[in-house]
Amino acid sequence: MTNIAFIGLGIMGSPMAVHLAGAGHAVAGLDRTPERGAPLVEAGGRCATSVADAVKGADVICVMVPDSPDVEQVLAGEDGVFQHAETGSLIIDFSSIRPDVTQQLAEQARALGFRILDAPVSGGEAGAKNAVLSIMVGGEGDDFDAAKPLFDAVGKTVVHVGPSGSGQTVKAANQLIVAANIQALSEAVVFLEAYGVDTKAALEVLGGGLAGSSVLNQKKENMLSRSFQPGFRIDLHHKDMGIVTAAAREAGVAVPLGSLVAQLVASARANGDGGLDHSALLRGVERLSGKAAD
Known part of the structure; x- marks a missing residue:
């Protein structure tokens, strides 16, 4: 003990x-x-x-x-x-x-x-x-x-x-990958819905191929049901993306996708979604697509 x-x-x-x-x-x-x-x-x-x-x-x-x-x-x-x-x-x-x-x-x-x-x-x-x-x-x-x-x-x-410090550096890389995956999944869901596809069935088959990921498995239900009870808040991911972009700049490393996703996370927060789960990046895609987020 x-x-x-x-x-x-x-x-x-x-x-x-x-x-x-x-x-x-x-x-x-x-x-x-x-x-x-x-x-x-x-x-x-x-x-x-x-x-x-x-x-x-x-x-x-x-x-x-x-x-x-x-x-x-x-x-x-x-x-x-x-x-x-x-x-x-x-x-x-x-x-x-x-x-x-x-x-x-x-x-x-x-x-x-x-x-x-x-x-x-x-x-x-x-x-x-x-x-x-x-x-x-x-x-x-x-x-x-x-x-x-x-x-x-x-x-x-x-x-x-x-x-x-190595653990924190690896975690920053983790948060970069997770945010980019959530953003891509969000865009895919809005894209599928725009064409009237059975989105649940589509995500099931996508999850069995190369597009499958832990992000897809863990966050698809949030997106399908538009339920964003926080498991990990956008506020915290915003903090983490700040760590990623600052550390990358310090090291002289280009993270163009990471920088874009950091701005999209910041936008979600500025639109009042900071207290929601980071899967609520979906709401940002809806706003950019002219679809009012519920």
């Missing part, structure tokens, strides 16, 4: 913390919205009242919060993890943030005697609930080996991809 602090119990963090508790670990969860801790308590964990309370006696501190400033505040801010955690504890940041921020925080953590891994995940709410997330991990190999049993409790595909 490992004593784990889990900070951030949102759409992704809550089921991950629940799985860790279900695996027999002692999990203390913390979230700005205390009610989000109810599933963890039901699974045998407990709700902490502060960072200091959460990390007291913790061997491992997990973080799953929305953006780079949030991670900086949780770890290095006043009354943060760096101030209260026990020296030698392992910090696992499951958040998706800027690679350069991750590298800076890793340097601070090691200088203070902590071990740290960046371990962003892919798979959305369904992946988190079913413990089949893909986890791309940056950091020291020994730390990865130590954390592997915890990763296996929440994910299916777990890969050490390099030193600190």
